[in-house]
Amino acid sequence: MSASQIGKKQYLVYLAQVHINFRRAELESLADICGLNDLDFSNYKEDSPFFIVELDNDTQAKEWIKRSILSRAIYEYWGEGKDLTELHQSIKFGTNIEHYKDLYKNDSFKFEFESYRGSNKKVNRISQIETFSYLAFKGKINMKSPDQVYTLIEVFEPVSDNEPSTTPSHMYFGRRVQISDRSSADVFDLKKRPYKGTTSFEAELSLISANIAQVKPGSIMYDPFAGTGSFLCAGGHYGALVIGSDIDGRMIRGKGAQHDISSNFKYYGDTDKFLDVMTMDFTHNSLRNSLGIDTILCDPPYGIRESIKVLGAKDPERFVGKENVEIDGQKAYLLRDYIPTKKPISLDLLLDSLLQFASERLPINGRLAFWMPTANDENIETLVPLHKNLELKYNCVQSFNKWSRRLLVYINRGKDYNGPTNSGLQRSTADFRERYFKNFN
Template identity: 30%
Template sequence: MESPDVVFVLYVEFGKHFWDSYCESITILNTEPVAWYFTRRIVHTNPYYTELNVNKRPYIGPTSTDAELAFYMTNFCKIHSESFVYDPFVGTGSLLLAAAKHKAICFGQDLDIGILQGGYSINCNIPRNPDKNVNKNFTHFNLSTPELLCGDNSKPVFIHLPDGIFDAIICDPPFGIRAGAKCLGPKASRMDKYNKLLQYMHDNRDDKDIRKRCYPMTKPYPLQDVVYDLFHTSAIYLRLHGRLCFLLPILPTTSYDALPTHPCFIRKYACDQIIQGNLRRTAITFEKILPYSHDYDIWPSSQKELPTPDWVITREMIFNTKSF
């Protein structure tokens, strides 16, 4: 029926929202509905975030975050026009697009220079397309472009910035499911080549173009290290009561008590999104409640020595068809 006078809507609720004993907001999704709502539509408008939908952007990638989820994350972090926002895995800029829509000042980092420059192809004979890059996504929607930096989450390039400079840190870290994480450093099998490269760069250090011809080596970056390094960076560079929000893949059997945390933070929200089958990801939001102390410098390394937590083995469970 076209242009009906009255529209009836049926809503099905699969989630249950409650506060746990630590006054933290938790949302649990069930496979069976917990409630049904049959009602009459009074008014309907298109959500404001639809103008930033993935299919409307000039530059996207296989891991670009959808606009709705990106705006949820910016709301979780209370991002507004005076916020300074950082995304350490900026990719094609999906999360910073939502932050820029709130008129926030945005700063992004990614290790893959090809993604930042955009328009690249596996075939080196194909020239770059100047209209396919991260900044083009922002100018396309008349938004302020972010400051972008090629860098490594495990080795922040802004170590000389003052502590507590960011109001919010939002990101979608690579999980190793659709995109594998990498960090700077050589694989054990390439140490000889790595040492030769260092020697070559040292011998030609007066050559101004040496860095254009030499790219740093990378190695696999385990999810456990990604999260702990992210916490460590956030503990230093987030202001007090600033917020950190990131996505993490989990299974229905994953306990919320087992989710990662840090002494400087308190968990505020954990909201699940079902992807397919048993696979889901949760948007975890933390608030920084304690100032950073150098006593926490050894925290990342100490956590990596502990037994592997449940949320780390999600990838192995996914690719093990017998257990997934």
């Protein structure tokens, strides 16, 4: 029986039990990138790290999970049970087991063990492996680079918060098909990054954001509020050519050649993904209209560590005639060291212009993803900005004690979409910065 004859197969996705509000969005977005549009999520549970799903073949499984941050791995599902006896029964009576045994019988292999919420330190792994002898693998054991890795995942139910259990309450067994990209959260950890600052965004959620934004290899990703370039690094990691801008030239320039955004790209081996960064007020955008931007991913100013400003004068009357000021015969505003005046702007207005820009510049089905803060006592439904050409696809919340931030993800549906809009409205009555520093009292 060939793989195509057995039709769809069951796969086990072993998920990370963190950032639950982002997990399904990441799985769905990655599935969509690789054309898996009919995935059945009916077995998906937020309170479980195990998700059994049907796919056509290993290629689909690999493509889907290889860049996931919130999955650990995907396995060809062979069986499960509350103990080894029940697990073996489940494997032996599995619909595809004879086919699998035949297919992999001559392959070199090894066994590995994973555990969730506990560990079984006393168990003798060799004797445990011997209980699988009925699988009758004829291939060599190869611990370094086996053709197949068989994984036993043991699940523990802690006795209490302080007392772990040493006996597993459930087990899964399968053939490993693809390890996720979860280890990149560690590689991109800010602690190890050459150039970072107070506004740098944590690595794990930056990478997750890039996945939910569907940043694609060879596409162009733009971060209009690039700061120290956290999202640019995440986009470059997933193969996009990245461009950033920020109103604050100090962020862009960094602290010299070894400590600037481009040095981070060098450190990660992604130099070829870094197009450039420029000092620019987003609301006076100078990127030419014909530049195709595929994805916009950013973390607009919250006003906490950096004020929300755009070019312009708070009191324009005071500036009448100032455009004529000259220094050594040169218009002052044309000199390299000229520092233009800036005026404050509300987060609502800035986000309105971000949505408008995305609706004009993204291709149809292109995604805009950005982070927005809210105080937990505010009515969040009315706070989320909406634009008539953009479908709000995800609103993933990360909660802190008194405030939360949310990743808002929009899909550009074009002029005929005519969705709800609230641009031009003041959606927030409270100044987030002020409330943050008053501890939301």
